Amino acid sequence: xxxxxxxxxxxxxxxxxxxxxxxxxxxxxxxxxxxxxxxxxxxxxxxxxxxxxxxxxxxxxxxxxxxxxxxxxxxxxxxxxxxxxxxxxxxxxxxxxxxxxxxxxxxxxxxxxxxxxxxxxxxxxxxxxxxxxxxxxxxxxxxxxxxxxxxxxxxxxxxxxxxxxxxxxxxxxxxxxxxxxxxxxxxxxxxxxxxxxxxxxxxxxxxxxxxxxxxxxxxxxxxxxxxxxxxxxxxxxxxxxxxxxxxxxxxxxxxxxxxxxxxxxxxxxxxxxxxxxxxxxxxxxxxxxxxxxxxxxxxxxxxxxxxxxxxxxxxxxxxxxxxxxxxxxxxxxxxxxxxxxxxxxxxxxxxxxxxxxxxxxxxxxxxxxxxxxxxxxxxxxxxxxxxxxxxxxxxxxxxxxxxxxxxxxxxxxxxxxxxxxxxxxxxxxxxxxxxxxxxxxxxxxxxxxx
Amino acid sequence: xxxxxxxxxxxxxxxxxxxxxxxxxxxxxxxxxxxxxxxxxxxxxxxxxxxxxxxxxxxxxxxxxxxxxxxxxxxxxxxxxxxxxxxxxxxxxxxxxxxxxxxxxxxxxxxxx
Numbered sequence: 432x433x434x435x436x437x438x439x440x441x442x443x444x445x446x447x448x449x450x451x452x453x454x455x456x457x458x459x460x461x462x463x464x465x466x467x468x469x470x471x472x473x474x475x476x477x478x479x480x481x482x483x484x485x486x487x488x489x490x491x492x493x494x495x496x497x498x499x500x501x502x503x504x505x506x507x508x509x510x511x512x513x514x515x516x517x518x519x520x521x522x523x524x525x526x527x528x529x530x531x532x533x534x535x536x537x538x539x540x541x542x543x544x545x546x547x548x549x550x551x552x553x554x555x556x557x558x559x560x561x562x563x564x565x566x567x568x569x570x571x572x573x574x575x576x577x578x579x580x581x582x583x584x585x586x587x588x589x590x591x592x593x594x595x596x597x598x599x600x601x602x603x604x605x606x607x608x609x610x611x612x613x614x615x616x617x618x619x620x621x622x623x624x625x626x627x628x629x630x631x632x633x634x635x636x637x638x639x640x641x642x643x644x645x646x647x648x649x650x651x652x653x654x655x656x657x658x659x660x661x662x663x664x665x666x667x668x669x670x671x672x673x674x675x676x677x678x679x680x681x682x683x684x685x686x687x688x689x690x691x692x693x694x695x696x697x698x699x700x701x702x703x704x705x706x707x708x709x710x711x712x713x714x715x716x717x718x719x720x721x722x723x724x725x726x727x728x729x730x731x732x733x734x735x736x737x738x739x740x741x742x743x744x745x746x747x748x749x750x751x752x753x754x755x756x757x758x759x760x761x762x763x764x765x766x767x768x769x770x771x772x773x774x775x776x777x778x779x780x781x782x783x784x785x786x787x788x789x790x791x792x793x794x795x796x797x798x799x800x801x802x803x804x805x806x807x808x809x810x811x812x813x814x815x816x817x818x819x820x821x822x823x824x825x826x827x828x829x830x831x832x833x834x835x836x837x838x839x840x841x842x843x844x845x846x847x848x849x850x851x852x853x854x855x856x857x858x859x860x861x862x863x864x865x866x867x868x869x870x871x872x873x874x875x876x877x878x879x880x881x
Numbered sequence: 882x883x884x885x886x887x888x889x890x891x892x893x894x895x896x897x898x899x900x901x902x903x904x905x906x907x908x909x910x911x912x913x914x915x916x917x918x919x920x921x922x923x924x925x926x927x928x929x930x931x932x933x934x935x936x937x938x939x940x941x942x943x944x945x946x947x948x949x950x951x952x953x954x955x956x957x958x959x960x961x962x963x964x965x966x967x968x969x970x971x972x973x974x975x976x977x978x979x980x981x982x983x984x985x986x987x988x989x990x991x992x993x994x
Contacts, residue, residue, distance in 0.1 A: 789967035817950035
């Protein structure tokens with residue numbers, strides 16, 4: 432009996448987790464196609480002279496063991512998780528919950544309650560108001576931005592601190608987000624665990640996912656680019672399938688055609704709409720939303736630090752009140768293997784207010800050296816990553832996520848354009864994957880090719 | 882005695898043989914000396930749809946409108962042949978045509994032309 436063919440396009444975090452979920456059911460023939468020569472996308476790392484330099488995700492699991500990511504990766508199978516603990520995936524807690532670098536002075540706290548005393552008492556008293564706001568769903572036609580809304584409850588220095596956190600995590604400022612998204616994001620962070628670092632960095636998780644795929648008989652094809660998605664009738668050999676996908680191997684001229692009964696796409700809406708043939712109807716409204724969605728850019732510096740730095744914790748440290756830089760993290764205090772022995776690695780993140788990236792980089796660099804007094808004595812810049820256009824931080828800004836379902840039966844999107852409401856970074860990707868996979872599975876009859 | 886990486890690849894099978902960036906070209910070539918089909922090795926020496934395979938007289942170049950400055954190529958380069966600050970630039974005299982950068986480039990901005 433032929434199994435239904437499930438194709439996953441893109442081996443990023445969303446694609447690999449979806450593929451792993453589908454392969455665990457054992458009902459489908461799962462293949463992942465990745466156009467690049469490596470798996471993991473923006474959630475993996477380069478080995479650069481012993482420094483494990485992240486390709487995007489700063490080696491951080493923002494909500495630790497309580498977030499949707501941990502639930503998906505480490506959760507038991509009967510609870511909808513992938514149970515990758517068996518494959519060697521492990522999360523290491525950061526040594527502090529969060530920190531702050533204000534006017535050259537470093538603060539660090541062990542819990543969310545520990546950071547409230549850094550700010551005027553009014554903020555602590557008003558915290559229940561934030562937590563009691565109904566924000567599980569977007570509020571609809573929102574005219575109030577996040578910053579204006581928070582002003583009703585909190586003092587400016589506390590908002591600046593939270594704003595720096597948002598800048599570090601999702602590369603957006605509060606005044607660029609709807610209030611309900613800001614509220615939900617802060618509520619999620621309040622109730623969550625401290626951030627964790629995956630053992631072995633982001634690649635540790637990706638390797639776990641890959642070994643799970645191999646163990647379940649799913650295939651991962653690197654350097655295979657999807658050129659076109661046609662209806663199954665288009666080619667003789669894919670007549671029995673719902674879709675016919677053109678796959679071009681790197682370096683080859685012409686594509687080969689393969690059949691698929693379902694597609695999970697991890698490559699962003701514009702790329703999907705670009706490869707989808709006109710035989711599929713996509714509503715004008717969806718097209719317009721995709722066209723109007725601007726990907727979010729960002730700039731990240733990686734510094735090589737010596738072992739004499741005064742700060743000894745791996746908590747996410749916010750730099751409030753700066754125009755560009757949001758904060759930094761030194762993950763090597765939790766996972767020393769991310770840098771050579773006796774060295775540390777610091778990763779910063781800043782958002783890009785201006786499209787002229789080059790000047791933003793030098794201004795950001797100045798801000799970092801100004802904000803962290805010990806950096807010039809103990810650190811050396813390793814590289815600067817910029818993310819924008821077709822390789823952004825997030826394919827859709829937080830609070831303006833695109834739909835996973837574009838109205839074509841059998842196709843769902845996953846990844847950073849379709850995060851769940853109020854979930855940041857990889858938590859957002861993980862929060863949406865189970866539903867997308869569920870919908871795809873119900874759209875296919877297991878075990879039988881339609 | 883083959884290095885661990887080679888043994889890993891050999892057990893993984895040929896579908897993973899494109900993962901050169903993490904392993905190094907010579908290691909890969911060694912691993913697949915017997916397994917790779919003749920004529921497939923040159924396939925490695927090319928990039929995405931818009932670039933041409935390496936041949937005499939072509940040089941590594943950056944397409945500025947595709948480059949986003951992500952620095953992946955810089956991290957992959959072992960010869961100090963690249964500088965990235967907003968955009969990637971090639972220092973020709975250092976480049977040894979090892980193609981590691983090209984395989985890491987997420988947008989296809991590095992080409993041989």
